[in-house]
Amino acid sequence: MTTTVLSERPQLGPITTIARKELRSTLSGRWFWLWTAAFAGLAAVLVTVALPSSEIAGYTGFGRTAASLVTLVQIIIPLMGLTLGALSIAGQRESGALRFLLSHPVSRTEAFWGTFLGLGASLAVATAAGFGVAGAMTVVAGVATDTSTFLWITLLSWLLAVAMLGVGMLISTFTATSRAALGGSIFVWLVLVFLGDLGLMGTAAATRMPVSALLATALVNPVEAFRLAALTAFSGSLDVLGPAGTYAIDTLGDALSATLVVALAAWVVVPAVLAWLRFRGRSDV
Amino acid sequence: MISVHDLTKRYRSRAVVSEFDMDVASGESVALWGPNGAGKTTVVRCILGLVTYEGTISVHGHDARTRGKTVRSMIGYVPQELSFYDDMGTIELLDYSAGLRGIGADRVDEVVATMDLAEHSGKRVRELSGGLKQRLGIAAALLPDPPILLLDEPTSNLDAAARDGAVRLLEGLRHEGRTLIVTSHHMEEVGMLVDRVIAMEEGRKTTECAPMELAEALGLRAWLHVITSNGATNRALTILADAGFQARANSRGVLVEVSAQSKGRAVAVLHEAGVEIEDLEVWR
Numbered sequence: 352m353t354t355t356v357l358s359e360r361p362q363l364g365p366i367t368t369i370a371r372k373e374l375r376s377t378l379s380g381r382w383f384w385l386w387t388a389a390f391a392g393l394a395a396v397l398v399t400v401a402l403p404s405s406e407i408a409g410y411t412g413f414g415r416t417a418a419s420l421v422t423l424v425q426i427i428i429p430l431m432g433l434t435l436g437a438l439s440i441a442g443q444r445e446s447g448a449l450r451f452l453l454s455h456p457v458s459r460t461e462a463f464w465g466t467f468l469g470l471g472a473s474l475a476v477a478t479a480a481g482f483g484v485a486g487a488m489t490v491v492a493g494v495a496t497d498t499s500t501f502l503w504i505t506l507l508s509w510l511l512a513v514a515m516l517g518v519g520m521l522i523s524t525f526t527a528t529s530r531a532a533l534g535g536s537i538f539v540w541l542v543l544v545f546l547g548d549l550g551l552m553g554t555a556a557a558t559r560m561p562v563s564a565l566l567a568t569a570l571v572n573p574v575e576a577f578r579l580a581a582l583t584a585f586s587g588s589l590d591v592l593g594p595a596g597t598y599a600i601d602t603l604g605d606a607l608s609a610t611l612v613v614a615l616a617a618w619v620v621v622p623a624v625l626a627w628l629r630f631r632g633r634s635d636v
Numbered sequence: 637m638i639s640v641h642d643l644t645k646r647y648r649s650r651a652v653v654s655e656f657d658m659d660v661a662s663g664e665s666v667a668l669w670g671p672n673g674a675g676k677t678t679v680v681r682c683i684l685g686l687v688t689y690e691g692t693i694s695v696h697g698h699d700a701r702t703r704g705k706t707v708r709s710m711i712g713y714v715p716q717e718l719s720f721y722d723d724m725g726t727i728e729l730l731d732y733s734a735g736l737r738g739i740g741a742d743r744v745d746e747v748v749a750t751m752d753l754a755e756h757s758g759k760r761v762r763e764l765s766g767g768l769k770q771r772l773g774i775a776a777a778l779l780p781d782p783p784i785l786l787l788d789e790p791t792s793n794l795d796a797a798a799r800d801g802a803v804r805l806l807e808g809l810r811h812e813g814r815t816l817i818v819t820s821h822h823m824e825e826v827g828m829l830v831d832r833v834i835a836m837e838e839g840r841k842t843t844e845c846a847p848m849e850l851a852e853a854l855g856l857r858a859w860l861h862v863i864t865s866n867g868a869t870n871r872a873l874t875i876l877a878d879a880g881f882q883a884r885a886n887s888r889g890v891l892v893e894v895s896a897q898s899k900g901r902a903v904a905v906l907h908e909a910g911v912e913i914e915d916l917e918v919w920r
Contacts, residue, residue, distance in 0.1 A: 356698075357705045368735035379723065446720035454684050454713040455736040456705040634688035635647070636681070 357456055365457045366465040373469025377435070378476065386431050390481040393423050398488045416489050416496075417504060417585040420482070424508045424581075425574050430540050431477060432512040435470050436519020437536035440630060442529040450636045459631045467520065467623055474512040478505060500585050507584070510615050511577040515540075517623035518573075524629040543574045566599050570610070573618035580611035637662055638683065638784065638815065643691035645678050645839075653678045653839040656691070662783065665816035667826040669850070670836035676819035678839075680786050683817075684708060695784065709737065712777030714787040718769050722762035726753060726772060729761060733776040743779055751775040767798030774805065784815045791825055800886050803828050803919075823851055827858070828919050859919035860899055863889040865912040872911045879905045891919070 377383050397419035440463075443449040452462055482505040489496050519536050526532040569575040579599070603610050643656040653675040660666050668676040682689040685704035693700035695707045721729050730744045748754050751771050756764060764772060770790065777785055790806060791799040803825050810816050810829060820826050826833055827847040835843045835850060843850065851858060864872050872890050876883040881902055882893040892902045899918060906913060 355706075355709055356703075357709050359703060359705055364738055365736050368732065371735075372732050376723070443720075447715060447717075448720035450681070450686055451713075451715055451718070451720065452736070453686050454708060454711075454715070455733065456709040457736055458705060636686045 359458065361458060361460045361464070365455075365461040366468065369452070369457070369462060369465025370469035370472065373439075373466050374472045377470060377473035383435075383473065383477070386427075387477040387480050390423070390427050390431070390477060391484040393427065394420060394481045394485040395488055397423055398485045398492075414585055416485070417500070417581070420485055420504065421578060421581045424481075424504075424511065425578050426544055428478070428508055428512045429515045429544055429574055430537075432474060432515025433519040433522075433536035433540050434533060435474065436516040436626075437522050437526075437532035438529050439466055439470060439520055440523040440626075441526050441532035442523075444527075444636060445529050453636060459633075460627065463520075463627045463630050467516065467627075470516055471513045474516060475509050478509045478512055482508065497585070503584050504581050507577055507580050507612075507615065510612075510619055511573060514573045514615060514618035514622065517619060517621075517626060521622045521626035521629065524626050524633065543572055563598065563602070566602070570614045573615060576611050576614040576618065580608065580615060583608050583611065637694075637696060638817070639692070639694045640679070640683070641692045643679065643682055643689055643693065645675075645682055645687060645689045651839055653682070653689075656836075656839070656841055658834060658841075660815060660817060662815055663813045664832065665810050665818070665830040667830040667833045667847070668817065668819045668836060669821065669823070669826055669833045670842075671821055673838075674836040675839035676836055677788055679836075680713075680788050680817070680819055683786065684711065684713060709780065710782055711784045711786055712774075712780065712782040714770075714773045714777045714785065714790055716789045717766075717793050718761055718773050718776075722760065724761055725757075726759055726761065726764070727757050729772065730776055730779065734779050737780050739779050743781075747775045747778055751778070765798065766794045767801055770794060770798065770802050771805065774809075778809075782814070784817070785809060787816065787818045789819055789821075791820070791822060796884060797886070799825070823847070823854075823857075825919070827851065857893050857895060858899060860892045860894050860902055861886070861889060861917040861919055862892060862903070862906065862913055863915040863917075864906075865914055868911050871909075872906055875906060875909045875911065876902060881905070889914075 398416050400419070440449070443452070443466075449462070453459065482501070486496070486501055489501075518539060519532075522535040522539065523529075523532045526535060569579060599607055638658070638660040640656060640658040643653055643658075644651055645653040656675070656679060658666070658679070668674075668679055670676055678687070681687045683693055683695070683700060685700050685707060689701075695710055698706045698710075700707045718729070724732070727744065727748070730747065731741065734740070734744050748757060751774065753768075753772060753775055756768055756772075761769065761772065770793075774787075774790075777787075787806065791802050794802055799822075806816070806818070806829050816829065818826070818829055830847060833843075833845060833847050833850045834841055843853070845853070862872065869885050869890055873883055873885060876890065876892055879902075883890050883902075885891075894902050903913065903916065
């Protein structure tokens with residue numbers, strides 16, 4: 352029988368063990384592969400539709416393919432990240448797995464960041480699978496592909512997924528059951544994806560919102576920040592967005608891309624840190 | 637040494653454990669006994685630092701609140717069930733638990749062998765019986781070779797045969813000199829496993845005594861384990877049933893439910909009927 356005095360500071364060992372376990376569990380889950388298959392399948396369909404020579408929304412060739420993928424990503428990726436995050440802590444708490452995990456010499460900080468990293472890695476697999484299928488189809492069809500832009504959009508998509516994962520985990524720390532967490536995450540998805548877009552357009556038209564306010568409102572929505580960053584990446588401008596796009600380019604100039612990426616990165620960091628603080632401060636399991 | 641002093645745990649304004657005190661010496665085995673909702677499991681969760689609490693808890697001189705990881709490194713915790721890891725493989729679960737403790741694969745092999753889990757190593761947790769899941773839980777708890785074992789209702793989800801096996805297994809662990817804290821509402825297993833019982837009710841300690849004393853005080857029933865000669869088990873069961881006793885067979889004889897104050901009557905009935913009794917044990 353042995354006793355060892357351990358450092359109470361977070362250690363890398365338990366974090367990587369938990370991350371590996373989360374990655375393995377997620378990748379062995381049927382629902383995860385259903386999501387990934389749906390994403391990859393829809394990506395394949397959209398790429399096929401976008402490949403013919405007709406011009407869509409001002410884009411041609413690779414731009415058309417990328418625009419189609421961005422539309423798909425902004426709908427499906429947030430839902431994946433949100434639900435994965437929402438079910439994580441609430442689900443573990445509900446099943447008793449969290450009690451078992453925390454009965455080990457593991458701190459709440461290690462448990463949280465291990466889970467976050469493992470789920471973030473799972474989302475990287477899903478994103479890579481979807482974009483991999485789309486990329487392969489584009490290459491097979493002989494469309495000239497800008498590889499670095501394609502990889503950049505893939506990375507932006509993963510950042511959006513991880514941002515939504517953090518939001519999902521934040522919801523998870525506030526709810527008692529996984530069902531409530533799932534409901535909350537779907538509500539947030541509707542707000543960000545549909546109300547954020549259509550609602551914003553409606554509000555802008557009805558209230559004659561200034562373009563500066565329109566841009567600011569878009570930047571505080573991670574889905575919009577992703578969309579603008581991705582459109583900037585493959586088209587080099589935001590002209591297709593009308594006055595708001597022109598205003599964004601006029602105001603931010605060369606800093607536009609960086610601003611959008613910082614906005615997206617803030618969405619990766621802030622909800623995750625808030626979720627960690629909330630989880631660390633909870634008085635129960 | 638585990639010291640718990642003035643422990644109070646509240647959920648919102650409701651206290652589920654109130655001003656609870658407990659001292660457990662090294663190598664001692666203690667049961668937290670009481671009905672569901674008495675606060676036993678909450679005390680265990682407080683010792684593990686899973687929940688916040690008022691009062692002080694120290695384990696081998698380390699404050700459970702500020703040195704939680706160190707305290708948990710000294711404790712093997714056996715939850716009521718492992719159903720939350722149903723999709724994991726048996727070895728995968730042990731590897732995971734070992735990884736969280738920084739323990740190597742050699743120790744996993746050792747524990748698998750000790751706990752007779754080798755033939756089940758290819759199975760998923762969901763494929764194991766209740767008794768095997770319990771054994772797996774104990775195996776995970778034993779990975780760090782801990783000086784302290786905390787067992788939360790270790791037999792509550794087991795059938796009679798599996799419970800019998802689990803009690804024997806835990807009895808063996810007790811004799812290895814580990815400190816055991818068991819929560820239970822089964823008096824018979826408490827009698828087999830512990831030196832001292834702390835009875836709880838509505839979050840408070842109501843009494844602290846030897847298991848036998850508590851059984852007597854509560855007028856509880858006991859189980860008499862009658863070890864019969866080969867082939868006499870079925871006859872003994874019939875005789876006991878005819879005499880109005882509740883009895884069932886186990887691997888070495890029969891278990892007879894008796895009054896804690898008149899255990900001899902069942903023996904007398906068997907003796908008068910000519911059943912050869914090789915040995916007797918009293919389970920409470």
